[in-house]
């Protein structure tokens with residue numbers, strides 16, 4: 001049984017322009033899937049539809065046996081605890097410490113008052129610290145986030161997502177602002193998380209070589225349509241042409 005099922009999904013921001021068209025796909029538990037495609041292909045829009053950060057125009061999404069479109073506001077809050085988000089620009093609170101930012105990942109489990117008062121249990125604090133340790137960030141736990149490098153900030157973003165105990169991580173261009181070394185650290189962590197914790201990862205990427213290196217499966221989007229869905233090995237130059245059109249030349253490494 002798939003963890004995520006998407007059927008006939010379409011999205012329009014404006015009445016007459018479809019940004020996603022008739023997307024049909026399933027993603028299994030523990031799968032590491034990269035989504036590639038030219039700028040404007042609809043990669044971010046697709047990720048945002050999955051956790052209903054934006055509403056879809058047509059189609060169905062089932063996640064963990066739940067009809068995502070049918071969720072009430074309260075149910076949606078619970079649904080979102082099962083899905084961690086990783087952002088290109090990290091979305092951390094700069095003036096707060098690393099560990100405080102990680103604990104923010106628990107907000108979905110709190111009442112509004114507990115959230116406002118910043119009430120976290122000792123167990124949650126220990127869990128936050130252990131996650132930072134797993135990501136090689138324990139020595140920075142009490143630093144303010146604005147004192148960190150981009151790669152360190154992204155590791156905090158990953159820890160914040162993991163403390164939710166998610167079944168799925170949606171990563172929207174997690175390495176787009178990082179240099180090659182920091183990018184490798186982040187992608188290695190995401191791969192380990194997927195393999196060791198059996199957490200499904202869907203990662204939007206601009207780098208075809210990175211997608212090929214890390215993914216079990218690659219989905220290629222062009223103009224809001226799935227034009228490729230296969231393994232890394234099958235992603236040969238003709239498929240890259242189909243996905244990127246005239247931009248493909250510089251991306252082909254064969």
Ligand SMILES: Nc1ncnc2c1ncn2[C@@H]1O[C@H](COP(=O)(O)OP(=O)(O)OP(=O)(O)O)[C@@H](O)[C@H]1O
Nearest residue numbers: 013014019037038039040041042043044045046204
């Ligand atoms: N909030 C919005 N309102 C209107 N149009 C939008 C909105 N967000 C995105 N779009 C449009 O939807 C299309 C797909 O955008 P999206 O950001 O999903 O693509 P993308 O593949 O993630 O691009 P990139 O790789 O540049 O981030 C683009 O034409 C974009 O201009």
